[in-house]
Amino acid sequence: LEIGDPSRNVIEKIFRAASTNPSKQSRKIKKVLRVSNTTDIFEKFEKYRETVKRRSFEQYKAGHPRSIVDGNELLQFHVTTMTCYNGKRKIISELCKDPSCCVCRLLQSGFTNSRDGIQLSTSSDVPCERASRFSNRKNVKRAVIVCRIIAGRVVNKDDINLEEEYDSVASGLHLRSQCLIVKDSSAVLPCFVIVLN
Template sequence: MDASLPFASSTRSISFIPPDAQSTTRPGSLTESDYLPIRNEIHPCLNCGEVFQKPGLLEQHQSIKHAVCELLDDDPGKNIVQIIFTTGWPGKTPIISRIMKIHNTPKILAQFEEYREIVKSKAARPGDSRRRDERCIADGNELLRFHCTTFLCDLGQNGNSSICVNQYCNVCEIIGSGFSPKMDGISTLSNSWRGHVAIPDDIEDEFGFMNVKRAMIVCRVIAGRIGCDTGSGDKDDPGYDSLVGRESGARQSRLEEEDELIVFNPRAVLPCFVIVYTA
């Protein structure tokens, strides 16, 4: 027997009660309004079917249990990400184990877009004495950048879409909570090779007892107005939204292909893909 039939039948019969007869309903009996909150508080997870009574609980569940999904060979996006990742590597091409798409929560996406609007509004502010930057006004000067880090779990392996709670698993921490605001700037590079060499080659050997592995995160970055780090740059300087990290500060404050871009606001960086690889 379908368990939903008594519910449907009861609801249908109540809807025909005349308005003037509502007061004669016996005490303790349910009316149609009693069922509406129950209907509205059912929030099923489309991935696994688990049901939650509040949208916040569903969002929390999805952000942990369904944080990523592996891109399979028949997914057209996998080939695109693979090309983007391998471009710029000198000599031997890295071996990719798996590519995972990050399912950012609506809250994280909203924060990213809100920050973009802040950058755009600052760039379009009338009377600004600095050079007008049309790219900032258009899209906040959004760039595609790479950030190399480490992880400890089996994220994405054998269909595992859940992030772990290990405080030393950097990839899961970034996916679940974003980049830490306590960091002294978030380092992003123009290609994955530059990101790879930013971490010492022997890190896996040094922390092998913790099963440390390397991963590359492909990010969308709202660079905004880019300043030049001359050794005395202030990350709180309202004139810049990000800084170029370079050995020489003699050049103009313009991002070049080989430069490291340091972003100070975590909302400006949206992680999109995680690539597990060896090189």
């Protein structure tokens, strides 16, 4: 998306508002790319939403209205790295083959490579372990994937009861930024990739 594009302006505002330190403007946005999801990805996402809504209605009729209405949809961030950025792309539809390009590998796999769930955050600048591993390489850009997610029933990591059903695990509920681990990759719909300087 070009500078001045209304969609880019909205994404930049959301990104800056979700920073744990909004007064620090050291991270400049180089580019905002729209993710071109396939029909299958959208259908998988909406099917998961309907499953969460139905399960929430059947099991928790009185206690989880957001899950019943929309599956508890949230906007979350996944901080990672990108090696294939060349400055010319406006949309991500063709993915590179570089095994160290985390953005393309995550989009290609539909986030399914995450064995322990998909780690997301309410903060646009909370780094994940994987991003730190590659960030010092040449031509590696920091990137933030902006995702719509179906959080469903969220439990605090300290309150997990293995006998209860839940869809996501949260930590940092009382901190400025909250991390969320989503169990099912169908719950994540990547929408934009923000490439940082």
